[in-house]
Amino acid sequence: MIRSDWQPDRASPEPLHRQIEHYFKQKMTSGEWGPGTRIPAQRQLADMFNVNRSTIVSALDELVAQGLLEGNAGGGTRVVSTSWDALAAKPMLNWNNYIHAGSQQPNSQIVQTINQAEFHPGIIRLGTGELSPDLLPVRRMQAVLAKLSTRAMTLGYEEAKGSMRLREALSDRMRGLGIEASPSSILIVSGALQALQLISIGLLEAGSSVIVEAPSYLNSLHLFQTAGVQLNGLPMDEQGVIVKDLARRRQSSRDSLMYTIPSFHNPTGIVMSEARRRELIALSERERLPIIEDDVYRDLWLDEPPPPPLKARDAAGNVLYVGSFSKSVSPGLRIGWITGPKTVIDRLADIKMQTDYGSSSFSQSIAAEWLTSSQYDDHMTELRAALRARRAHMHALLDRHLTGLAEWRMPTGGFYVWLRLNTGISATRLFQDALRHGILLNPGGIYDRTMGSFLRLSYAYASHAELADGIAGLASLIRSQVKA
């Protein structure tokens, strides 16, 4: 979609519709809007340029008449390919051939819609799995930056595995969780997503399959699927993934590995019980099943810390453990890490170097400073208190507005309430309706195809007032579906 930084000049003698027409032409002749570029809807254009819709209609009609734009059956308008030569008097490359050529698939449509809608001004983001701007530790971060500004710093590349200072700090911290990982077995990455990306291109073959919880965050990403890897969901109960089912499944099929979020699972909020963790590790050893443990929500416990990580019990080296600063301190840092058998970490480090030559050394210095000062622990204490208040607020709102329309259980940590809509309510329709009403939802279907009657709600992002408006609005949208 086109976003414009340009505005028509109201002081000019040239009519507004001509100015807009010329602006469009200039973008097309410069090659910036190549053939196939989608033009926003008339209403959006009118908003964008602060003009009447009729002005837009005049401008677009003229461009269509000149053969530069064309409408399509779906009602959209695009820059024409075939007439391009006439306009520019220069043959124009159709980059679309290239755009569809690469190996990476575009994000699924609904996820793309969510990604874009997140930037609509005023939208209430009821499903967003991030800390709200007011929960982000701006003052502490300013203090950290001020401290770093007085220090010697690394402006050059870091070692392939990342800053030694940060890896040492992470090694210390993980020891406190029962994980023995020396700095040479730790790879710094640009967030947990990149960890998964590196694993998918570095360790998985096209045609292999990965066991995930059903539902799973991994289904909302395209990266494993893009690598030709199939995801197989296994049922969960309130103790986490059902390991008996996993054992049964292993008798008939040889999945390559398992991906799990044992603590404050995304999207269900479930914490895998101590017993279930032992079972899973035993199975992993018996069956030689590698496990990716995504533990990015661990420090966001609200009632009590979760049981130790799977990695802490992993004497056989079967677990790759993934952590991140994105959920607890700052997504903008783009810092996460992986630890596991050194040969695997070496391999992933080599691929990371080929991909982007390592993560920002500034972000790494900042992260190290957070961990080695008291900032991290002090912040987590404050953050937990704020999240508890948000959780209580959400709890009260759900009780007040959604009782009888849906079912849910409040989590003991993390961000998410996994909410099951009563029979007969379509989450897909609800998603579309809500979007039109300025409420952004994360429908369950993006985490598991069969879970279309669920929603992932989050109490971490929207403000208290937005949560109140959003949940009330959601309730009335559900009611109008039930009535219709």
Added chain:
Amino acid sequence: MIRSDWQPDRASPEPLHRQIEHYFKQKMTSGEWGPGTRIPAQRQLADMFNVNRSTIVSALDELVAQGLLEGNAGGGTRVVSTSWDALAAKPMLNWNNYIHAGSQQPNSQIVQTINQAEFHPGIIRLGTGELSPDLLPVRRMQAVLAKLSTRAMTLGYEEAKGSMRLREALSDRMRGLGIEASPSSILIVSGALQALQLISIGLLEAGSSVIVEAPSYLNSLHLFQTAGVQLNGLPMDEQGVIVKDLARRRQSSRDSLMYTIPSFHNPTGIVMSEARRRELIALSERERLPIIEDDVYRDLWLDEPPPPPLKARDAAGNVLYVGSFSKSVSPGLRIGWITGPKTVIDRLADIKMQTDYGSSSFSQSIAAEWLTSSQYDDHMTELRAALRARRAHMHALLDRHLTGLAEWRMPTGGFYVWLRLNTGISATRLFQDALRHGILLNPGGIYDRTMGSFLRLSYAYASHAELADGIAGLASLIRSQVKA
């Protein structure tokens, strides 16, 4: 390779070789050193633990006797796979199956050797294409951080294409080069390497081929080859790639696109002439040949600015333009950008989001502050003066030591001297000899298979004293080859 943070305890009553044996066992039982992990050479281990080599031999012999380590024909020692069960009494996963499964190929051996050797203490890096630590603007960077520490800041995710402030600043700066790019046509990436990575997975199909200059930086990377893309080198002269040869080649084959570094080419230092640029753009329009213009060295001109970018003449939207802060300000920032037709940028932004959710917002804020204050331009003025002095130093050293042994031409900007060794001197052997003498070279073969008799030297990284020692050392290694 294993690097150790551990040291034997000389005060302990336990013999050193036993301590080392136990340390190794602990690493193996924790799964950190999985089956197949390579054990460093005895000499290296002795250095690492500050013990005699006989102590290492005792420890390793014991571990081999217990069936935990095994030697191989090549003289290396590895952790055994088959006897693992006996040790841990737990089945151990062979991650090697996974390590060889993924789609990404490991970096070529010589490039890996270079990457590792760069961290050897005391090594003289004669080929490194980075600014030396003393050229990196630490004080200016401290001032930028101090300024940012007093400001409102983005701790959350940025928009998919990156920080609007940075994109606006880049849009302004590129306008000064004759490139019209609005912020919505700019994608912020984590360095030029990531730009190429995104292009290779997003726009290129396996089996396609890309034209590069011969020699080309791209040959030293594995990322296009990993995507199944073939690189075809075209000859250069002192004006840049020979466009007539390109036109001829197009008659027989349909390469997907061309990758070029028109200004201060890596590795040759050549600047494409004005006339050659016009020819290339005309051919690109006529033949609809997309071009990736890698312009990361542009601001490092020493005598006069290079001709305008290809992108400035690209009325047809055929050029994707890539820039970076890594060569001019700080590689550790990991900030670069791509601009081109908006549809292409949209596609690459989507893939970037799937890969790592965007670049560090701290690095982006820092980069924006550099561009919007006077820091960038002031720094470049200072940097050019320092690089001119280094270039003159290198020039004098080459004249003094290598006259008669090699030929070269001093560049008008960038970092590199492309040096041709006289007939009969093997660059591969020279690379190995030099490495043993603590001098790290970039042999020409990594940039083009047929250019084994060249070296890429750089005056940007090693200190003045190191350059003097390094070039003198190089000369005596060459002489000893000539004599032998």
